Amino acid sequence: MDDRTQRVGFVGLGMMGTPMSRNLAGAGFDLRVYDADPERTRAVAAELGVTPVADPVELAACDVVVTMLPTSAIVRSVFLGADGALTIPLRAGTVIVDMSSSDPAETVETGRALAAFGVRLVDAPVSGGVARAADGTLAIMMGADDEDAAALAERIVAPMSRSVYRTGGLGTGDAMKALNNFVAGAAFAATSEALIAGRQFGLDPQLMVDILNDSTGQSFSSTHVFGPHVVQERYASGFALPLITKDIRIARDLQRGLGRDAPVCEAVTASFQEALDALGGVDHTEAYRHWSGESR
Structure with a gap:
């Protein structure tokens, strides 16, 4: 079967x-x-020339539903009520591809609940930011217990991805x-700490970033984030402080659940949580301003 005949919902x-759904529409899926x-739904549907969904119940017509939402609790609430019943009358065999940054334990629990109705869940979180989404x-x-569901999900996500790791x-x-x-958050926090110390000692921040990127201190943050968003003070990377803090907290809880001593993860979680408590829902790069004392 041509996968483009699959009816795909995007939540x-x-x-x-938005850019991820744009790539699905561009690949010709019945989206x-x-x-x-509701206004965003109508605007995106009009731009892409696809069908707007006014009520999630309409997603029952889909063969595959892709989610890109802030938390695993929100993902669960789309499909399951507090009583564990389906909120959308999905057909047995429907595949849900959760591309959110979800809590793995909650994903497993949601997957079990959905499986009771014959609905198959695949977790397929993404990395690369807004630019690579576009x-x-x-x-x-990609994680999955059902091989057929994973194979279908892999074909559905292909227009959005450069690589899929099973x-x-x-x-x-x-x-x-x-x-x-x-790991990314730890690199951002460590680079911030280094720049703050370097500036205080008299080093030029952009020169520091250039040297880090030509040396062993290089990271995604130093290469793509610090120049435009910290040194040039744009603070608009597209990755919100609440979301990265949530992800780091999930990593901390994962390690706690495994009984592991994880002092670095504990420290990074605490640093980001402190910045979040002080700044709220800003871009994550503004944590630098808090740690440096500029936001006080």
Whole structure:
């Protein structure tokens, strides 16, 4: 079967979801889009020439539903009520591809609940940010217990991705994403600390970033984030402080659940949580301003 005949729903049209859905529409899928903001739903559907969904119940007509939402609790609430019943009358065999940065334990629990109705859940969180979402070059970490569902999901996400890594059973993609974002957050925090100290000692911040990028201190943050968003003070990377803090907290809780002593993850979680408590829902790069004392 040509996968483009599959009816695909896309839930969550934020900074990542909108360009991701744009790539699905461009690949020719029969796409239906939904966002909690009705105006956004109508605007994106009109731009892409796809079907707007006014009520999530309409997603029952879909063969595959893709979600790109802030938390795993929100993902669950789209499909399951507090009593555990389906909120959308999905057919047995429907595949849900959750591309959010979800909690792996909650994903496993949601997957079990959906399986009781014959609905198959695949976790497929993404990395690469808004630019790669727009380019269709995201890295995707995919976990699934059902091989047929995973194979279908892999074909559906292909227009959005450069690479798909099959990580294992359900929840393993989410675990990998949280651990990846912990590493990214640790690099951002460490680079911030170094720049703050360097500036105080008299070093030029942009020169420091240039040297880091030509040396062993290089990271995604130093290469793509610090120049435009910290040194040039744009503070508009597209990755919100509440979201990266949530992801790092998931990584911390994962390690606690495994009984591991994880002092670096504990420290990074505390640093980001402190910045979040002080700044609220800003871009994550503004944490630098808080740590440096500029926001006080």
